[in-house]
Amino acid sequence: MTTHLARLRSSVGPLACVAVLGAAGAAAAAPGPGLMPDLVADPPVGPVTSVEPVHGRPGHRLLLRFDGHVHNIGPGRLEIVGQRPAGSYGDDTLRMTDVRQRIYDASGALVDELPSPAVVPHAGPHASDRHRHWHTDRATAYWLVEGEGLADVVESDKVGFCLADSTPIEAPDDEPPRYWASHCRGLDAAGRSLDYAQSMDAATVVMGISPGFRDLYAARYFTQWVDLTGRVAPGRYRLKAVADPTGAIAEADEDNAPAYSTPFALRGWLAQPVAAAPAPSGAPQRIALTARAVVGAGLPAGDPYLGEPDPAMFVLATPPAHGTVTISGDVATYTPAPGHAGPDRFAVAALEEESALAAPPATVDVGVLPGPAAAAPPAPPAPPVARPQGRPGPAGRPGGARFRLSAAQLLINQRIGQAAIRRLAAVAAALHGAADRGPAADQPAHRPGGGAAGERPGGAGRRLTARGLRYGGRSSAGEAGDVCPSCARSTSSSPS
Numbered sequence: 001m002t003t004h005l006a007r008l009r010s011s012v013g014p015l016a017c018v019a020v021l022g023a024a025g026a027a028a029a030a031p032g033p034g035l036m037p038d039l040v041a042d043p044p045v046g047p048v049t050s051v052e053p054v055h056g057r058p059g060h061r062l063l064l065r066f067d068g069h070v071h072n073i074g075p076g077r078l079e080i081v082g083q084r085p086a087g088s089y090g091d092d093t094l095r096m097t098d099v100r101q102r103i104y105d106a107s108g109a110l111v112d113e114l115p116s117p118a119v120v121p122h123a124g125p126h127a128s129d130r131h132r133h134w135h136t137d138r139a140t141a142y143w144l145v146e147g148e149g150l151a152d153v154v155e156s157d158k159v160g161f162c163l164a165d166s167t168p169i170e171a172p173d174d175e176p177p178r179y180w181a182s183h184c185r186g187l188d189a190a191g192r193s194l195d196y197a198q199s200m201d202a203a204t205v206v207m208g209i210s211p212g213f214r215d216l217y218a219a220r221y222f223t224q225w226v227d228l229t230g231r232v233a234p235g236r237y238r239l240k241a242v243a244d245p246t247g248a249i250a251e252a253d254e255d256n257a258p259a260y261s262t263p264f265a266l267r268g269w270l271a272q273p274v275a276a277a278p279a280p281s282g283a284p285q286r287i288a289l290t291a292r293a294v295v296g297a298g299l300p301a302g303d304p305y306l307g308e309p310d311p312a313m314f315v316l317a318t319p320p321a322h323g324t325v326t327i328s329g330d331v332a333t334y335t336p337a338p339g340h341a342g343p344d345r346f347a348v349a350a351l352e353e354e355s356a357l358a359a360p361p362a363t364v365d366v367g368v369l370p371g372p373a374a375a376a377p378p379a380p381p382a383p384p385v386a387r388p389q390g391r392p393g394p395a396g397r398p399g400g401a402r403f404r405l406s407a408a409q410l411l412i413n414q415r416i417g418q419a420a421i422r423r424l425a426a427v428a429a430a431l432h433g434a435a436d437r438g439p440a441a442d443q444p445a446h447r448p449g450g451g452a453a454g455e456r457p458g459g460a461g462r463r464l465t466a467r468g469l470r471y472g473g474r475s476s477a478g479e480a481g482d483v484c485p486s487c488a489r490s491t492s493s494s495p496s
């Protein structure tokens with residue numbers, strides 16, 4: 001991070017006596033020192049769960065969507081200019097090949113253009129979001145983190161958006177935006193503004209964020225989410241936001257602290273480990289299973305993961321090595337294999353029906369006394385149990401997971417999660433689909449704003465709220481005319 005700053009200090013310092021680049025009209029006598037932007041992420045707000053299909057992934061997904069902001073608190077503008085596109089519009093590999101970050105002085109004179117590693121792609125007809133304009137990738141990144149310890153749990157999908165002056169913060173309310181979302185459609189070789197349909201032919205695109213403004217990445221935008229499906233357990237979390245995570249943008253301060261949302265909780269159950277008393281050989285053992293309830297909080301009213309969970313449903317996650325297990329309600333019956341004596345272990349998970357969250361397994365330790373079912377000396381205590389408390393890290397990531405989800409458990413999670421989601425989607429289609437445009441085979445046919453607020457389907461669809469579906473319709477529909485909402489909003493009031 002400091003390399004950029006060091007490079008800038010060495011490059012911006014002498015600029016005062018360097019000939020002004022570009023912008024011939026601004027070639028005043030003595031440009032002042034270049035003013036750098038300073039991007040910070042503002043705390044993410046408004047987390048809400050959403051069940052929807054996602055381009056390129058099977059079935060439906062459980063997403064946590066939220067609003068994010070990237071905020072320029074520095075003295076200078078952030079301005080990214082891309083030129084000379086390469087790649088194919090048809091397969092969405094179109095990128096600006098010459099990307100620079102422009103630096104201005106206090107009078108507004110251009111004093112430097114830094115070659116920039118920022119990636120400026122065109123979101124074309126085959127891109128998932130179909131914004132049909134140019135983006136700067138990775139201006140921010142997000143993680144779901146533990147609510148207390150703040151350890152990373154899972155990273156959000158990669159986000160890239162059109163940079164623009166969405167909202168004045170330190171800047172006066174009446175200060176006009178300098179960078180409009182409409183600019184992200186680009187300019188042709190003659191400098192003429194292009195419309196969406198022509199945007200892939202842009203020769204140049206200029207986007208940025210003025211000092212004292214911030215850019216909104218709304219919860220409804222494509223990829224403005226964390227995918228929870230089957231990999232995040234019920235628990236208490238926060239969202240973490242970091243501006244310019246790849247270090248592509250040169251700033252006055254490269255080391256701002258991350259921003260965190262307020263804590264929130266996703267409801268559900270966490271199976272608890274059990275150490276059962278040793279039992280005589282050959283006899284089935286009945287073992288009471290327990291799970292800790294996580295009460296959902298900090299989500300909007302009506303969110304399916306808010307409030308008390310429905311009753312827990314226990315499933316066998318890992319069978320024992322020396323016997324068999326059946327589960328009925330909250331009782332596991334362990335039957336040791338004939339002749340087995342000594343410790344044995346299996347794992348259970350506790351699920352809430354229709355939840356697509358992960359269900360971390362908990363171990364159940366059992367002991368079998370030697371010999372026939374008769375008086376026998378007490379067996380030594382079971383070995384210490386690894387307590388699978390806490391929240392899951394990404395399965396399989398070294399050092400990231402506090403416990404490991406077995407392959408069997410992952411299958412259970414996915415099966416139950418996907419089955420629940422299919423049921424919900426079917427209910428949604430039945431309730432709402434006919435009124436819209438006819439449901440696709442596996443998509444809720446809901447459209448943005450198409451549902452009555454607070455409408456709550458009954459029966460199996462109880463947990464599919466109108467709010468969750470609204471987002472589902474947005475990103476699943478992906479109609480050709482869909483544009484990023486900030487662009488639509490800014491465009492409507494754009495002076496250009």
Ligand SMILES: [Ca+2]
Pocket residue numbers: 038039040243251252253254255256
């Ligand atoms: Ca910064």
Ligand SMILES: [Ca+2]
Pocket residue numbers: 004244247248249250251254
């Ligand atoms: Ca930076």
Ligand SMILES: [Zn+2]
Pocket residue numbers: 123131133135161162484487
């Ligand atoms: Zn966009």
